Amino acid sequence: MEVVIVPDAKAGGELIAEAIAALVRRKPEALLGVATGSTPLPVYEALAGTVRGGGVDVSRARICQLDEYVGLPAGHPESYRSVVLREVVEPLGLGEDAFMGPDGTAADVQAACEAYDRALGEAGGVDLQLLGIGTDGHIGFNEPCSSLASRTRIKTLTQQTREDNARFFDSLEEVPHHVITQGIGTILEARHLVLLATGEGKADAVAQSVEGPVSALVPASALQLHPHATVVVDEAAASKLKLADYFRATYAAKPEWQGL
Ligand code: F6R
Numbered sequence: 257m258e259v260v261i262v263p264d265a266k267a268g269g270e271l272i273a274e275a276i277a278a279l280v281r282r283k284p285e286a287l288l289g290v291a292t293g294s295t296p297l298p299v300y301e302a303l304a305g306t307v308r309g310g311g312v313d314v315s316r317a318r319i320c321q322l323d324e325y326v327g328l329p330a331g332h333p334e335s336y337r338s339v340v341l342r343e344v345v346e347p348l349g350l351g352e353d354a355f356m357g358p359d360g361t362a363a364d365v366q367a368a369c370e371a372y373d374r375a376l377g378e379a380g381g382v383d384l385q386l387l388g389i390g391t392d393g394h395i396g397f398n399e400p401c402s403s404l405a406s407r408t409r410i411k412t413l414t415q416q417t418r419e420d421n422a423r424f425f426d427s428l429e430e431v432p433h434h435v436i437t438q439g440i441g442t443i444l445e446a447r448h449l450v451l452l453a454t455g456e457g458k459a460d461a462v463a464q465s466v467e468g469p470v471s472a473l474v475p476a477s478a479l480q481l482h483p484h485a486t487v488v489v490d491e492a493a494a495s496k497l498k499l500a501d502y503f504r505a506t507y508a509a510k511p512e513w514q515g516l
Pocket of ligand 1: 295296388394
């Protein structure tokens with residue numbers, strides 16, 4: 257895994273946006289896996305800026321969702337479908353036809369999970385999956401003790417994650433208990449995993465994921481098993497990494513043409 261320490265969230269966003277733009281220049285129909293939450297917003301902002309400035313043509317790119325709440329009514333502003341359409345798909349000038357995600361309103365949720373997992377493969381697989389990380393080390397909504405081989409399925413959120421996400425709702429009670437998430441095994445099938453973590457609140461989870469043992473207790477540690485995983489962290493999120501200086505030196509010595 258490559259660890260890149262950036263000064264702040266904006267720099268992280270710009271770096272990852274450029275990696276996505278470079279991918280789309282190489283492969284215009286790339287399938288881009290996106291995360292929701294606060295962390296990836298600087299990526300989407302920077303990428304939309306590059307698109308508006310004519311730096312990349314994303315008109316053939318496709319966007320897919322990592323996870324979704326179960327039971328929020330269709331069109332609810334905090335359903336991840338609505339969030340991804342609002343924060344990624346529309347700013348990039350794409351239409352809904354460029355977007356795929358699991359159906360959190362399905363009567364048969366398990367069937368919806370399996371259908372989505374299959375659809376990702378049938379679409380050719382995810383080229384680049386952007387990830388955030390929970391304070392408890394989750395990726396997607398694979399909470400601690402998720403199987404490292406798991407596929408897209410329904411999960412129950414921990415109280416910690418519901419409290420972390422309550423800021424998007426009027427009250428904690430409104431945060432759904434259940435979600436659909438790509439499994440860790442599903443996520444690991446993406447060709448390139450890019451995890452962005454910013455802020456001191458993520459420092460413990462980052463240190464455990466990058467420098468700790470691979471463990472279902474820390475789902476993001478599964479990135480250590482992936483042949484092309486990049487972890488981009490700001491100084492605050494990097495503050496508990498023992499190897500921070502080594503990571504800085506390695507990235508500083510990297511030839512520019514290698515990209516992320
Ligand atoms: C969201 C997701 C989650 C978030 C994580 C961090 O699609 O998959 O894993 O990335 O909960 O959320 P923020 O970025 O809001 O701290």
